[in-house]
Amino acid sequence: MAKKILVTGATGNQGGSVVKLLLQYPEQYAVRALTRNPSSPTAKRLADKGVEVVKGDLTDPATLPTAFNGCWGAFVVTNFYDSNAAKAALEAGLQCFVWSTLPSSLKISKGEVCCEIYEGKHRVDDFIRGINLPAAFVYTGNFYENMILRGHVRKSEDGKGLEFRQPIIQANTRLHMLWVQRDLGVIVKAILDNWDTRKKDLVYQHFYAMDAIHTPTEVCSTIESVTGTPTKYVVLPNTGNESRDIMFTLYNRTGTYPGVQLPDPKVLDLGVELHGLEEFIREDLVPHLKASGDLQA
Template sequence: MPRRILITGATGNQGGSVARLLLQSPSDFTVRALTRNPNSEAAKALKEAGAEVVKGDLTDRNSLGAAFNGCWGAFVATNFYDSTITNDPASEETQGRHAAHAALQAGVECFVWSTLPSSLEISKGKVLCEIYEGKHRVDSYIQEIGLPAAFVFTGNFYENQVFRSHVVEYDDHIEFKQPIIKGDVKLHMLWVERDLAAIVKAILTRWETTREELLYQHLYAMDAVRTPHEICAIIEQGSNFPPTSEQTKHEDC
């Protein structure tokens, strides 16, 4: 019998990629997509593809119980770029805690949490990024309450070249903009649609046979290590503009 998987952010990048992939295996999984707006075009497309679309909001703990009930597994991702989050980096931590609590109450057996490493640990105390720390604290909370889970660190999204306008095409050239990061910094890159979805599906598929190996482990979702200069070169190769000395000029931010 197929297992029901609740997916948050199912109309977005991460959740949407997982939902679309799982829907291709109806004998193994059924998809319950959580969204604040079941009438959106993205939600309607998921429903047409075979997903059960339910209304809920990770910021509203009371709206999550029914959504998680009856689900064997879950993939939960929060979104710092959510337009409803205004000057509140802690919102993601609150959302993660709400989801974990609801999943525990519903008896979810495999909770896959999209998270980030601790900025303090990575920088040895030199950098504090609350976006990272909030998600990282949810990792500890999940373990404290005893919710069976695996954690997925996400690399830098290739999709952000388009979604966050890091790459903009003009009539005669392409501009690459990625603030703060220098051109020679090595980045762990991730193609969300293909790579993240496949990793999450593998966790869900193998959970029962490899649970002890995966339980509370951090898995790094990435497919390559590249610098911004290398990414520029790849974009140039795939563009319609022949390289020139001006177009291939790279400037560190």
């Protein structure tokens, strides 16, 4: 019988990658997606693909039992850094809770930077362990897809080349990077696949879901090598969001995961094959730039 997996953020980049992959294995997994609006076009598209769509809100605990009850496992990613999902999962008796999280910014910066985006998720890690919810933690890196989704790579203002534009992040900052759509779902599925037989090795472990470390300068060099088009890096002054500004300041101080080498042996031990920057540029970024007119077809 297929194990039912609840996925939050199913219409987003992270949750969407998990849903897309699990749907390819209906004999193993049935997918349930949590959404505040089941009648939205995106929710209806999920339902058309075979996803069970349920109404709920992670900020409203009363709506969560319906979402979690009957599930074997869950993949949870959220911008609301509270413990509601973990509480609901424990009460529903979930066997495997995969939580997309981040380390303590205070710890990795030795007290220099406090980023609530990091601290909020880190506190949930401690809460999960404290209530003995069987869980695995997935650390995610900077997303290759942001070059497309956030418009970071585009034609230069003089029209003679390309620019890689990011707020605050300096050209030599070390970024641990992830191709979400290609690799995150595979890592999550590998954890789910191995949970029953290797739970003692996986529970409360942190898995670094990212393939390599690149500086923005290296990203520009790779784009230029693949496209044959001059590419320069441009630092923008801010994101317009204070919390994200603090997060990018943290990157400049420490790199995204100071001291962590990639790929993560724990991820490789799950049998995962990771994909890298050059492949992303060839398969996703170049077609996007050609379609948008930023790169000559």
